[in-house]
Amino acid sequence: MTQDKIRTACIRIPAEWELHECCWMAWAVHREWSARDAARIKRDLTKVVDAIARFEPVRLLAPRGRAFREASKQFADCSTVTVIEAPVDDFWMRDIMPTFAIHTDGGQRQVVAIDWNFNGWGGTPERPVRAGDQLAKSAASIFGVPRVKTSFVAEGGALAFDGRGTLITTRSCLLNPNRNPFQGEADRQQTIASEFKKLGIQKTIWLEGDTCEPITSGHIDGYVLCAPGNKVLVESIDDLDSEPPFWREHDLRLLKQTRTSHGRKLKVERVLAPRKQYLKGDPDSFAASYLNVYIANGAVIGPMFGDSERDELAGKALAKAFPRRKIILLRIDAIGTGGGGIHCLAQPMPA
8 A cells, every 4th residue: 555545534543552463672772872881771672672572572673784683692582573674773663663553444454654754853963863763764665564644743752642533742842843843823733733633633632741851852651641441640740859840730630621532531640750869870861750661462561760669659550550461560770861761662563
């Protein structure tokens, strides 16, 4: 199926807890990392790949040469991990890769890849756009599915879907001029919401996010997690050593007052964040969110941070939200130091 034969009105972006064919990840650490940090990141990546591979196939992208050989050797004994050569240079696949959706037309159902025009989180001097950021353009050759083009810039970590036509996102990210600059008198928020409607999103809930967050500019997956039954888990900061983002309570109230595309009230539950004293590395850049998780077939795989009380509370909150799934919490301090979590590493392909 080619782009011109795809009717965007027939697209549905599934919820993350729907059945997956596989999970896409990458075995690629950019050269900006020191050799010591790269080794630590690969240890964390191995933990996450192994955990996900227990529940669904993992297709692991790796660049040609040493990294491909290393990944092939690392996972040689795991029958559910397939290493695939691809032009990747980073491991944040939630943002760099396309988002997979379902296209149904005339009784025919097919997976398609939505290209959000990822521009390296705004293409800032701290993180300029790279060749590897264009991975979504290779949807047909690498992922074996047709690509759907969009007219604006977004990234997977900025988007939370309920699978029934509702999207939660943040103004701090999608309305940031480094993603979607001002164009005359046009209302960027309304324009982007209208474009989402072409992809089956009938209701876009705009939270404020966090304008002070470096790189991602306040990704939704840093503090919000959608769950079945119109549930939404939201990170809450309760720590004498840490001040919550300015808009956090506003966003909580807004979610409680908002209805989904089907007119249902959201069931909002707070999940306490880990306390700063337990975090490794620089606490100001460390991604310490219990809600940045990967929802696999039969499991929820998330982080823990050594704050035993909060780790336990987070595990219970996830078990309550996903009662038929096994909850697996991993220490991934090297990944956290890089500013991301488990959700940031993995992109599900729907069955």
